[in-house]
Amino acid sequence: MQENLIKEQFNIAFVRAISAQAGFSCEQNHPDINSEDIVILGEGFNSSGVENPRIAFQLKATSQKLSKSSHTLKYRLKKKNYNDLIKTNVINPRYLAVMLLPSIRAQWMEHGFMSSTIRRECFWISLQGREKITDQETITIEIPLKNKLNASVIRDLLNQASKRVIK
Numbered sequence: 001m002q003e004n005l006i007k008e009q010f011n012i013a014f015v016r017a018i019s020a021q022a023g024f025s026c027e028q029n030h031p032d033i034n035s036e037d038i039v040i041l042g043e044g045f046n047s048s049g050v051e052n053p054r055i056a057f058q059l060k061a062t063s064q065k066l067s068k069s070s071h072t073l074k075y076r077l078k079k080k081n082y083n084d085l086i087k088t089n090v091i092n093p094r095y096l097a098v099m100l101l102p103s104i105r106a107q108w109m110e111h112g113f114m115s116s117t118i119r120r121e122c123f124w125i126s127l128q129g130r131e132k133i134t135d136q137e138t139i140t141i142e143i144p145l146k147n148k149l150n151a152s153v154i155r156d157l158l159n160q161a162s163k164r165v166i167k
């Protein structure tokens with residue numbers, strides 16, 4: 001399998017794991033025509049908004065090195081994905097999630113006695129409402145390193161989606 005597909009599968013597994021940890025299920029889109037690789041299905045939201053909200057993610061991965069002074073992860077996103085993710089007239093809020101992985105695949109995950117550890121992290125950002133690009137093939141997205149994707153964030157994003165609020 002190509003390296004970028006291996007990274008994508010690893011990211012899918014990670015998002016599925018944190019979604020399960022938060023108590024939610026996922027649907028994977030094949031192919032991801034609308035830049036939605038995975039959709040997380042929310043249940044049990046008793047708000048005046050959407051009872052069973054959904055959020056979608058475009059998943060990417062990179063092995064770039066960050067300096068200790070970095071506050072953002074910079075990722076070059078294709079125009080098609082960017083222009084899909086900026087749309088505001090969609091049912092499911094869409095987010096970009098970029099997994100930062102070690103450059104050596106054997107270091108992505110470590111297995112020990114009674115434990116498994118994923119190396120590095122996944123970061124997320126909403127691009128909804130940004131300006132459309134037409135004159136370039138890629139755009140550099142800066143994702144704040146404080147935007148770590150985890151079970152708590154999944155729960156919060158689904159809660160916001162149930163209230164029709166986009167972060």
